[in-house]
Amino acid sequence: MPNIKIFSGSSHQDLSQKIADRLGLELGKVVTKKFSNQETCVEIGESVRGEDVYIVQSGCGEINDNLMELLIMINACKIASASRVTAVIPCFPYARQDKKDKSRAPISAKLVANMLSVAGADHIITMDLHASQIQGFFDIPVDNLYAEPAVLKWIRENISEWRNCTIVSPDAGGAKRVTSIADRLNVDFALIHKERKKANEVDRMVLVGDVKDRVAILVDDMADTCGTICHAADKLLLAGVTRVYAILTPSIFCGPAISHINNTCFKAVVVTNTIPQDDKMKHRSKIQVIDISMILAEAIRRTHNGESVSYLFSHVPL
Numbered sequence: 001m002p003n004i005k006i007f008s009g010s011s012h013q014d015l016s017q018k019i020a021d022r023l024g025l026e027l028g029k030v031v032t033k034k035f036s037n038q039e040t041c042v043e044i045g046e047s048v049r050g051e052d053v054y055i056v057q058s059g060c061g062e063i064n065d066n067l068m069e070l071l072i073m074i075n076a077c078k079i080a081s082a083s084r085v086t087a088v089i090p091c092f093p094y095a096r097q098d099k100k101d102k103s104r105a106p107i108s109a110k111l112v113a114n115m116l117s118v119a120g121a122d123h124i125i126t127m128d129l130h131a132s133q134i135q136g137f138f139d140i141p142v143d144n145l146y147a148e149p150a151v152l153k154w155i156r157e158n159i160s161e162w163r164n165c166t167i168v169s170p171d172a173g174g175a176k177r178v179t180s181i182a183d184r185l186n187v188d189f190a191l192i193h194k195e196r197k198k199a200n201e202v203d204r205m206v207l208v209g210d211v212k213d214r215v216a217i218l219v220d221d222m223a224d225t226c227g228t229i230c231h232a233a234d235k236l237l238l239a240g241v242t243r244v245y246a247i248l249t250p251s252i253f254c255g256p257a258i259s260h261i262n263n264t265c266f267k268a269v270v271v272t273n274t275i276p277q278d279d280k281m282k283h284r285s286k287i288q289v290i291d292i293s294m295i296l297a298e299a300i301r302r303t304h305n306g307e308s309v310s311y312l313f314s315h316v317p318l
Helices: 013-023 063-079 108-119 132-137 148-158 172-185 227-238 257-262 293-304
Strands: 004-008 030-034 040-044 052-056 084-089 123-127 142-145 165-169 188-198 201-208 215-220 243-248 268-272 287-290
Touching: 004 013, 013 052, 013 293, 030 063, 040 063, 052 063, 052 293, 063 084, 063 108, 084 293, 108 132, 123 293, 132 142, 142 293, 148 172, 148 243, 148 268, 148 287, 165 172, 172 188, 172 215, 188 227, 201 227, 215 227, 227 243, 227 257
Parallel strands: 004 052, 052 084, 084 123, 123 142, 165 188, 165 215, 215 243, 243 268, 268 287
Antiparallel strands: 030 040, 188 201
């Protein structure tokens, strides 16, 4: 593909390399470092004049540093006369802060959207936004891709009894996501109503739906401590399910998340590699990773060639 350059930030270089390999391209030369006062410095090592530039940077790890690095890389390419700069953000930072849910609360996702636009981004490609409405925070095009087709493929290939399963949402907010998967598999769904006394701590759960003698597949997003998903799994076991799987897109895994998963009777916990998962998988046989690099690579190819990306909403590229 002519007139295209792909650069990788430091947050998830493995995913960036897989995307570049899929497209048959070399990653562009870029050096990121910090000055002694911890300011971020970025040096783009090759010409981008008149090029269609894609910068891959996920909102994970040192989120604030990685976000600042992305903004500087976008601006560096823009003022170096790049024709178009697209930020490829597999996991959008600050996505949970998408509304004013209490007095004096910030809408940080909107702030991040403004920063990306001011930095010079012409287009955003992201995946599984916590709330689809975040697309409306931008005045530039946003393609919100879905891991759902890859998830459906994994279920059909790895769960032999998937026709006798129930897709379960661990909270009411995920009902739309769960019903979409259940409809496409033509199976039942259930949800768990949870009540919180304070953030990250679930007080009580109520199961709505029939799961007895079925395989349960819990589907959630933005799982950090995994307290909710593990409580939900215990609730399902008490309700008589035969096996419990969890699908988390994206999964953040911080604090006691891994110990929570190991102490819960999951058959498997399936995550996507929008966030680096290598360190989580060491000696953790329950965690399985779905590679979504082909979806992002195909989105980049279609965007560069001026083709529709809606095919990717329901299909996994071969």
